[in-house]
Every structure is written in C-alpha cells, then in structure tokens.
Amino acid sequence: MRYIISGKNIEVTKALKDIVMEKLGKLEKYFSKDNEAIITMVVEKQRQIIEVTIPIKGSVIRAEEEADSMYVAIDKVVDILERQLLKHKNKLIDKHRHQGTFKQEFIDEEYEEKEGVKIVRSKKFAVKPMDAEEACMEMDLLGHDFYVFMNSDTDEVNVVYKRRNGNYGLIEPEY
Numbered sequence: 001m002r003y004i005i006s007g008k009n010i011e012v013t014k015a016l017k018d019i020v021m022e023k024l025g026k027l028e029k030y031f032s033k034d035n036e037a038i039i040t041m042v043v044e045k046q047r048q049i050i051e052v053t054i055p056i057k058g059s060v061i062r063a064e065e066e067a068d069s070m071y072v073a074i075d076k077v078v079d080i081l082e083r084q085l086l087k088h089k090n091k092l093i094d095k096h097r098h099q100g101t102f103k104q105e106f107i108d109e110e111y112e113e114k115e116g117v118k119i120v121r122s123k124k125f126a127v128k129p130m131d132a133e134e135a136c137m138e139m140d141l142l143g144h145d146f147y148v149f150m151n152s153d154t155d156e157v158n159v160v161y162k163r164r165n166g167n168y169g170l171i172e173p174e175y
Contacts, residue, residue, distance in 0.1 A: 001024075001027070001028045001031050001036065001037055002035070002036040002037070003021055003024065003036070003039060004036060004039065005017055005020060005039045005041070006040050006041070007040070007041045007042070007043075008041070008042040009042060009043040009044065010041050010042065010070070012041060016041070016070065019071065019074060020039055020041075020074055023074050023075065023078045024037055024052070024078060024081075026078060026082070027054075027078070027082060027085070030085050031054070031056075035054060036054070036055070037052055037053070037054050038052070038053045038054070038055075039052050041070060043070075046068070047066050048066065048068065048069055048070040048072075048073050049064065049065070049066045049073065050065055050074055050077050051064040051077075052064075052077050052081060054081070059138060060141065060142060061081060061084055061085065061141055062141075062142055062143060063077045063080040063081045063143065064120055065077040065080060065120075066120075080118075084140070084141065119144065119145050121143075122144055122145075127148055127149060128149060128150060129149070129150040129155075130149050130150070130152055131151070131152055131153060132151065132158065132160055132170050134149075135147050135149040135160045136160050136168050139160055140162075145161060146159055146161040146162070147159065147160050151172070156172065157173065158170060158172050159171040
C-alpha cells in the first residue's frame, strides 16, 4: 500500500511518518499493493487530529480521530479502520464489487464482527445511482448516519439512514 502523508499546522517528521506507516501497515494484509492511504494530520489549538482515507473501487473507507497526542490518535484511527473493514467484509465480497482490491487471505479468513462504530463527522458527497442495499453499505463505509443517493430502480433521490436500534431506514419521496 502506498502512503500519502501530509500535515496542517504540524511538521510531519520522519519519526511521525514511520509510526504512521508502521501502525497502518497492519491494514496492508487486507489490501492489494495498488491501494493508497491518504493521511492528513492536523493540529488545532490543543487538538491533535488524524484523518485517514483509503479509496477503493467505487467506495471510500475513512476514519478520523482526535486526541491529546498524535500517537494516541493514530492508534485509535487504526482500530476504527480495522473494525470498518472487518464489519463490511462479507457485504463487499457478496457484491463482487471490489475484486482485486482485497487480498485473497483476507477474503478467506473468518473474522468476528465487533459493534461500536462511532460516527464523528459528516461531509458532502456526490449523489450517484445505486440500489438501497448498496447505499447502506456506502453509508457504513463512510461512517455517516445517513446517505443520499439516486435510486437506480426508481430514478428518484432517496435517503437511507441508520436507526438507533442499528437497523436501516429508507426515505422515498412522495409526490
């Protein structure tokens, strides 16, 4: 996996780059060599923030974490990314959308799903045609609590959202 590391209001030292690459290196076993991880480290007042984005075919795996120390934030963000990958593994394989993205060892290995993904931020994203199930998967991969998409079956804008009990909801327009 290739790493693109940048900093805002922080000098990204060799030691910091090395620790990021070492910690994120745990995730390399899940991806093919062609994938890249975009890492942005930000310091705002007393907050140390790290954001990691890993684009994969048709989706993005993203996590952001904040702590008093950049090293603690790095550990937390790696845990979040690994939890997201393991949670969505079966959905991605079933859809056959990401052939060539994941290593065969990751696909073959059994993992236990862990609960507790914490949503920390929302962002804007493009509306694209897909079915409701795919929209739920995209929403989870992005870590959002809702997702706006163009329903490929009805050609209407729909919204899927995550309910408090962990189930999903679908909002369709009524004219």
